[in-house]
Amino acid sequence: MTNPLSVVIVDDQNLVRHGIRSLLELADIRVIGEASDGAAAIDVIAATNPDVVLLDLRMPRYDGLWTLENLRLRELEVPVLVLTTFNDDTLVLEALRHGAQGYLLKDVTLEQLKTAVHTLAAGGTLIAPSITDRLLRAIRSGPAPTGDTFPPADLTAREVEVLRLVAEGLNNREIAGALHLAEGTVKNHVSTILVKLGARDRTNAVLRALHEGLLR
Structure with missing residues (x-):
């Protein structure tokens, strides 16, 4: 127990x-x-x-x-x-x-x-x-509320899929199950996403992706 x-x-x-x-x-x-x-x-x-x-x-x-x-x-x-x-x-x-x-x-x-x-x-x-x-609607229709900008990121289609599930609060194991991937593969995708977005953690990556319109 x-x-x-x-x-x-x-x-x-x-x-x-x-x-x-x-x-x-x-x-x-x-x-x-x-x-x-x-x-x-x-x-x-x-x-x-x-x-x-x-x-x-x-x-x-x-x-x-x-x-x-x-x-x-x-x-x-x-x-x-x-x-x-x-x-x-x-x-x-x-x-x-x-x-x-x-x-x-x-x-x-x-x-x-x-x-x-x-x-x-x-x-x-x-x-x-x-x-x-x-937040997504606001970002699609105009500038972000705080006016901050981030450098563009070149994410693959799979990385965007993973990032969407991160934004929904899923952990690596749950993402692996949803996308039929190995958990280690998901971990690698998350690490790559953090590097590409220049983000310090998962939450920061989601925030930057929202600003860049990557989760539309």
């Missing part, structure tokens, strides 16, 4: 943290730490080493973007799922650019939250489909 996944919840509202904890317990996911702002979160995450961090963005003093940046500076490599009420394209892009691996709104169901935690713990990424669709 495998051990349940562990998470740290970072949110400035006690009631919200209590509610999320209660939901996760129903899904057999352990909450091993809580924090009400970014500074406390860094200490809790360093002390507990959770499988996933659930992070609100808008908090007093040290907010979610500050937390993401300082996780990187402290080299605390833990998957972060942004869980927020703010459905803003620019904020989504900022969170992803700061290193978040997932972005969901707080109106998600328990099953969606459970899936997201398991996806990130397995090395995948997950962005709410409504947000991804909206």
